[in-house]
Amino acid sequence: MTEKLNGLLKEALSELSKASAKEAVLLIKAKYLGRKGEIPSLLKEMGALPPEGRKQAGEAINRAKDRLEEEVEKALSSFQEREKEEKLRKERVDITLPGRRIPPGGKHPVTQIMNEVEEIFYGLGFDIEEGPEVELDYYNFEALNLPKDHPARDMQDTFYINEEVLLRTHTSPVQIRVMEKKRPPLRVIAPGTVYRRDSDITHTPMFHQVEGFMVDKGVTFSNLKGVLTLFLHKLFGEDTGIRFRPSFFPFTEPSAEIDIRCVICGGKGCRVCKGSGWLEILGAGMIHPGVFRAVNYDTEEYSGFAFGLGIERIAMLKFGIDDLRLFFENDLRFLRQF
Numbered sequence: 001m002t003e004k005l006n007g008l009l010k011e012a013l014s015e016l017s018k019a020s021a022k023e024a025v026l027l028i029k030a031k032y033l034g035r036k037g038e039i040p041s042l043l044k045e046m047g048a049l050p051p052e053g054r055k056q057a058g059e060a061i062n063r064a065k066d067r068l069e070e071e072v073e074k075a076l077s078s079f080q081e082r083e084k085e086e087k088l089r090k091e092r093v094d095i096t097l098p099g100r101r102i103p104p105g106g107k108h109p110v111t112q113i114m115n116e117v118e119e120i121f122y123g124l125g126f127d128i129e130e131g132p133e134v135e136l137d138y139y140n141f142e143a144l145n146l147p148k149d150h151p152a153r154d155m156q157d158t159f160y161i162n163e164e165v166l167l168r169t170h171t172s173p174v175q176i177r178v179m180e181k182k183r184p185p186l187r188v189i190a191p192g193t194v195y196r197r198d199s200d201i202t203h204t205p206m207f208h209q210v211e212g213f214m215v216d217k218g219v220t221f222s223n224l225k226g227v228l229t230l231f232l233h234k235l236f237g238e239d240t241g242i243r244f245r246p247s248f249f250p251f252t253e254p255s256a257e258i259d260i261r262c263v264i265c266g267g268k269g270c271r272v273c274k275g276s277g278w279l280e281i282l283g284a285g286m287i288h289p290g291v292f293r294a295v296n297y298d299t300e301e302y303s304g305f306a307f308g309l310g311i312e313r314i315a316m317l318k319f320g321i322d323d324l325r326l327f328f329e330n331d332l333r334f335l336r337q338f
């Protein structure tokens with residue numbers, strides 16, 4: 001019996017020393033120590049022994065069992081330790097590696113110019129206001145001194161939603177919305193998106209304008225000239241040539257268009273300025289009495305000037321872009337240049 005026990009123990013220990021994985025150790029454990037394993041089976045054979053020998057044999061079996069269990073545990077924990085190390089090694093992160101950069105977005109060139117214009121007028125004490133893009137005929141036309149049958153409505157190819165509702169064709173309706181709510185003194189700019197049924201290299205059905213106006217007692221055409229000259233000098237440079245030309249808008253009287261010396265050719269005449277040496281930049285004028293009447297301002301007490309400009313046109317001139325449609329194609333190769 002003792003011999004058999006020692007034989008089994010030796011065999012088990014030698015198998016254990018050759019085990020190459022946790023699974024092998026578990027198999028050895030089952031084979032020798034399991035409920036029907038080799039060593040517990042010896043206990044059954046004890047019945048054949050004389051009573052004096054049984055105690056001794058029992059103790060010997062238990063010792064062998066304990067010894068083997070201890071070795072099995074050692075083997076298991078060494079495999080577990082190895083597994084853990086392996087896992088840690090695989091999951092190791094190099095904290096000295098630089099992070100992956102998330103490329104920062106950039107502002108669209110139209111937004112950049114819009115911001116620049118806002119910045120200049122904000123510095124002159126103008127407030128920034130907004131109005132709806134889906135507008136009533138009343139605000140877009142009627143209240144701006146453009147009654148239903150007025151021929152000047154043809155100047156703006158309108159997207160109508162129904163008889164009374166349309167997509168605003170300019171930011172001028174914000175003048176009316178602001179003056180309806182507030183009393184002078186007013187210094188306001190209204191940047192925003194406008195819509196017209198028009199599409200070619202210099203026109204897109206959607207584009208951006210900034211409207212501006214100033215109303216108070218005693219505002220004159222020299223205020224208009226002073227503010228807009230200062231604005232254009234800030235935007236295009238202090239020695240940019242500027243000229244005021246008489247023009248017509250239904251909502252101003254007198255009206256003017258304001259040109260700058262061509263930024264492309266310096267005034268010699270080129271394709272961009274169509275040989276004239278000048279570029280039209282702003283529409284402006286003294287607010288028409290009909291407009292003041294629509295908002296119940298006393299035309300004897302107040303006067304004011306208004307102006308409007310197209311943002312894309314300014315962006316094209318400042319960045320030297322010759323096709324307006326590039327702004328709206330969202331080609332990153334184009335947009336990344338700004």
Ligand code: DAH
Binds near residue numbers: 212249
């Ligand atoms: N609303 C005009 C347009 O879209 C631009 C304009 C001209 C606005 C003269 C004004 C102005 O306020 O006084 O063509």
